[in-house]
Amino acid sequence: MAASQANLIPVTSVEHFQATLSSDLTRTSLINFWAPWAAPCAQMNAVVAELAKKHPTLLVLNVEAEEQADIAESFDIEAVPSFVVLRGHTLLARIAGADAPALTQAVAKHLAPPPAPAAAPAKTTAPTNETPEELEKRMRGLMNQRRVVLFMKGTPDEPRCGFSRKISGLLRDHSVDFAHFDILSDEDVRQGLKKLNDWPTFPQLIVNGELVGGLDIVQEMVENGEFDAVMKGE
Numbered sequence: 001m002a003a004s005q006a007n008l009i010p011v012t013s014v015e016h017f018q019a020t021l022s023s024d025l026t027r028t029s030l031i032n033f034w035a036p037w038a039a040p041c042a043q044m045n046a047v048v049a050e051l052a053k054k055h056p057t058l059l060v061l062n063v064e065a066e067e068q069a070d071i072a073e074s075f076d077i078e079a080v081p082s083f084v085v086l087r088g089h090t091l092l093a094r095i096a097g098a099d100a101p102a103l104t105q106a107v108a109k110h111l112a113p114p115p116a117p118a119a120a121p122a123k124t125t126a127p128t129n130e131t132p133e134e135l136e137k138r139m140r141g142l143m144n145q146r147r148v149v150l151f152m153k154g155t156p157d158e159p160r161c162g163f164s165r166k167i168s169g170l171l172r173d174h175s176v177d178f179a180h181f182d183i184l185s186d187e188d189v190r191q192g193l194k195k196l197n198d199w200p201t202f203p204q205l206i207v208n209g210e211l212v213g214g215l216d217i218v219q220e221m222v223e224n225g226e227f228d229a230v231m232k233g234e
């Protein structure tokens with residue numbers, strides 16, 4: 001992604017990132033975590049470029065999340081696009097997903113003096129009155145909605161994590177008929193499935209209502225020839 005603005009900088013290394021941030025600790029910065037394969041990132045990169053143009057005092061750092069994995073990890077970035085607003089090294093706001101109005105608002109709010117006290121906003125969880133039993137029943141329903149179900153970040157057309165992108169691509173390449181569920185849309189299911197299936201990460205691939213595994217397991221199954229038999233029940 002080319003930088004067309006002096007205040008819009010593609011980050012090339014951890015050292016570059018730290019040096020650029022540290023050059024003025026009073027400045028408000030917007031960090032844009034993106035990936036070249038994610039369509040929502042292309043839209044948001046355009047929004048970010050507009051924000052850089054509109055606010056010349058804002059420092060905008062574009063970080064390609066998988067290429068600069070150390071930086072992404074240090075901000076606990078779990079999916080792209082994700083954004084962090086900082087003043088110096090102080091975290092002012094996090095925005096997950098392609099939410100242009102929220103991003104625009106956060107930038108406007110934190111550019112305006114006086115600086116708000118540092119606060120990491122809580123992740124959004126849909127309010128729910130579900131009991132643990134009801135949640136388990138709902139999760140089991142989701143796991144059994146089709147023979148093969150993929151719990152992933154984003155959707156097969158718009159994945160929001162490299163692992164989810166690879167596994168959904170692999171299922172499509174092998175013509176597997178599968179349903180999917182975006183766990184970023186439901187924090188209760190996201191945390192609940194980790195416990196129910198005793199598996200700490202996503203993607204989670206379910207066949208006949210049972211966890212088969214994540215990307216590594218499925219890739220192994222392709223390599224050792226078990227994949228088609230398990231996925232298609234051959």
Ligand SMILES: N[C@@H](CCC(=O)N[C@@H](CS)C(=O)NCC(=O)O)C(=O)O
Nearest residue numbers: 078161163200201202203214215216
């Ligand atoms: N090696 C794992 C990689 C999956 C992974 O590390 N996923 C992380 C990042 S996308 C995750 O789901 N973390 C827990 C979470 O975000 O709730 C696999 O084979 O699937």
